[in-house]
Amino acid sequence: MLRYIHGDALHHHPDLTRAMFRDRARQFRDRLGWPVTVDDRGEERDGYDALNPLYVLWQNPDGGHGGSMRFLPTTGPVMVNDIFGHLTGGAPVISPLIWECTRFCLAPGAGPHVAAGLMLGGGEIMRNFGIRHFVGVFDARMVRIYRAIGAPPDILGSEGEGRDRVSVGLWAFSDEARARVADRAGIAPAQSQAWFDAAFGTPRAAVPA
Amino acid sequence: MVNTVQLDTILEKMEASPAPDGLQTAIVDLRDLFGVRHMVYHWVDSAGDQYGCGTYSDAWRDRYVEQNYLRIDPVIHGCYQRFHPVDWKRLDWSGKAARAFQAESVAFGLGNQGFSVPIRGPNGQFALFTVNDACDDAAWDRFIEDHSRDMILIAHYFNRKALDVEPGRQPEPAQPLSPREIDAMTMLALGYSRAQVANSLAISEHTLRVYIESARFKLGALNTTHAVARAMSRGLIVV
Known part of the structure; x- marks a missing residue:
């Protein structure tokens, strides 16, 4: 299932949280060789984790971590502006309608439905919160994965060559794209909305006016 | 539909105004333009200092402060430390205290529907911009569908202006266009x-x-x- 959890609520899900930060270490340090910080428990964290971001996590049926990603609004500190500002057209991208998506991570052995499920979660955020775009930093190897799940980003700028190529990309999310990733993930739209409501509250009829 | 020329004129005037009064004038004008019952902007900084403007009655504001309703207001609890907009319908109003609080707010002239935009500003500053109206759920859903993005942007423009007019604070340098x-x-x-x-x-x-x-x-x-x-x-x- 998809879970939407803010940083200040991660402690309600200690096992899932530990697994997320460990899988991030496996992906970003071990597999991609990024210069990230991993603590003595094998968990990867950076300064943006301290800013109370919104995480979207795929929880496997056995309770384990299938994959995750992290969101922050571009009105505050974000990686694309702080570190990769030279790749976004010469000035920061700032709008409450544009959020940054980073640390897109898949657990070892995660099936293709997990990546698609996470993308679907991103689509729910856009649709329910009025967000128009996500921006994010990603590695050349992710391009293929994003394309395979039917949600390829537009590239704003890139640097480096080959496997070391790092890009800043952006995602919009049309209704068709949503239907496509929902299909790839094997999740009914009503199920996806129900998970979203479980995290952010189910709309109830207002008291009569 | 909302007249977009008038809308821009209101925001332009607010931006040009040097004093907090400009925020109050703008919020009343915006409330009238959108044809809703209330609009309110409220901030708390890291030192606990509060500032607000809006169209709630003085009686409700005084009652709120006097009863310290920050404690039980589901809107505050649902928005604090968040950065996504919140439809009041998604909040938990089921508790006895919350239900009594809501009934009382209606008696003081608030509507039954609300939409709040939380803002995380610099240095631990937290602000909330709220639209409140009295209507049925279908009409409210349409209003949100049509105007949520405007409300999110307006919320941030109010906050930007409020940060600028805060005494003793240097205005943030305008962000350049790339x-x-x-x-x-x-x-x-x-x-x-x-x-x-x-x-x-x-x-x-x-x-x-x-x-x-x-x-x-x-x-x-x-x-x-x-x-x-x-x-x-x-x-x-x-x-």
Whole structure:
């Protein structure tokens, strides 16, 4: 299932949280060789984790971590502006309608439905919160994965060559794209909305006016 | 539909106003323009200092402070430390204290529907911009569908202005437009379509939309037409 959890609520899900930060270490340090910080428990964290971001996590049926990603609004500190500002057209991208998506991570052995499920979660955020775009930093190897799940980003700028190529990309999310990733993930739209409501509250009829 | 020229005039006036009074004038004008019962902007900084403006009655504001309703107000609990907009319908009003609080707020003239935009400002500052109205759920859903993005942007423009007029605070330097954003705004000002602009800048229309979106926010505008007009009047683009 998809879970939407803010940083200040991660402690309600200690096992899932530990697994997320460990899988991030496996992906970003071990597999991609990024210069990230991993603590003595094998968990990867950076300064943006301290800013109370919104995480979207795929929880496997056995309770384990299938994959995750992290969101922050571009009105505050974000990686694309702080570190990769030279790749976004010469000035920061700032709008409450544009959020940054980073640390897109898949657990070892995660099936293709997990990546698609996470993308679907991103689509729910856009649709329910009025967000128009996500921006994010990603590695050349992710391009293929994003394309395979039917949600390829537009590239704003890139640097480096080959496997070391790092890009800043952006995602919009049309209704068709949503239907496509929902299909790839094997999740009914009503199920996806129900998970979203479980995290952010189910709309109830207002008291009569 | 809301008159977008009037809307931009209100925001332009607010931005040009040097004093907190400008925020109060603007919020009353916006409330009238959108035809809702109330609009309120409220901030708390890291030192616990509060500031607010809006259309709630003095009696309700005094009652709220006197009863310290910050403690039980589900809107505060649902928005604090968050950065996504919150429809009051998604909040938990089921507790006895929350139900009594809501009934009392209605007696003081608040409507049954609400939409709040939390803002995380610099140095632990937290602010909330709220729209409140009395209508049925279908009408409210339509209002949110039509105006949620405007409300999110307006919320941030109020916060930007409030930070500027805070005593003893240096205004934040205006964010510059990037060369790409200037190119895009210039071509739009010259009357090119989005497709033509994207084509001549050799970028996708999605990418162009991000440049426009970001420029629009930096310029304090709600739509592209206003953003172009402001960029021109400030001499940021020359056509």
